[in-house]
Amino acid sequence: MNITKTLDAKGLACPMPVVRTKKAMDTMNSGEVLEVLATDKGALSDIPAWAKSGGHTIVEQKTEEDVLYFYIQKA
Amino acid sequence: MMSEKVAIIAANGGMFDAYKVFNIATAAAASEKEVQIFFTFEGLNLIHKQAMHTLEMPAGKEHFAEGFEKANVPSIPQLVEIAQDLGVKFIACQMTMDVMGLTKEDFVDGIEVGGAVTFLEFAKDAAPTLTF
Numbered sequence: 001m002n003i004t005k006t007l008d009a010k011g012l013a014c015p016m017p018v019v020r021t022k023k024a025m026d027t028m029n030s031g032e033v034l035e036v037l038a039t040d041k042g043a044l045s046d047i048p049a050w051a052k053s054g055g056h057t058i059v060e061q062k063t064e065e066d067v068l069y070f071y072i073q074k075a
Numbered sequence: 076m077m078s079e080k081v082a083i084i085a086a087n088g089g090m091f092d093a094y095k096v097f098n099i100a101t102a103a104a105a106s107e108k109e110v111q112i113f114f115t116f117e118g119l120n121l122i123h124k125q126a127m128h129t130l131e132m133p134a135g136k137e138h139f140a141e142g143f144e145k146a147n148v149p150s151i152p153q154l155v156e157i158a159q160d161l162g163v164k165f166i167a168c169q170m171t172m173d174v175m176g177l178t179k180e181d182f183v184d185g186i187e188v189g190g191a192v193t194f195l196e197f198a199k200d201a202a203p204t205l206t207f
Contacts, residue, residue: 011147012147013146013147013148013149014098014102015098015101015102015105016149018101018102018105018106019101019102019105019157019161021105022105022106022161046102050102050105050106053106053107054106054107
């Protein structure tokens with residue numbers, strides 16, 4: 001997987017992970033992959049819901065040592 | 076087809092009310108929704124240049140201040156700025172402003188002033204419409 005950009009949203013509370021993800025995604029092209037790191041547990045359901053609303057694809061998602069990792073491919 | 080609009084009525088002026096309004100509004104705007112908030116009665120506090128900095132917590136809940144800090148929650152003025160940056164439109168209720176002796180200059184820049192019909196026209200095909 002080619003990661004185009006990484007967004008570190010660790011330590012941020014709702015709604016900031018989603019807001020920052022949107023902002024980062026706005027700078028990217030279709031097909032590119034954004035890596036998002038978050039510690040807000042709400043992001044676990046919020047980031048996939050956000051991706052779905054925009055038609056983006058979560059190509060991979062994992063949790064390592066309380067950090068959530070999302071890999072979102074832009075629609 | 077899914078509605079691309081979210082309509083919010085902000086009718087209360089406490090700090091908890093402000094978080095409910097602006098978190099939903101910014102989340103919706105970040106999800107490419109067109110968002111309008113109609114601020115009426117105490118809700119006008121949330122965009123009032125001075126009042127927005129000193130919104131009160133409900134009586135007896137002041138101890139949550141620590142929790143807000145610990146959770147690294149953005150301040151209300153920050154959320155107002157983020158919301159406007161994402162294109163959320165603020166409408167202040169003209170009638171309430173008249174009753175309270177407020178003018179457009181008392182509020183953050185970029186707001187519109189309107190009546191109930193202005194909001195209803197926007198909200199008629201919005202889903203969801205939320206009231207806080």
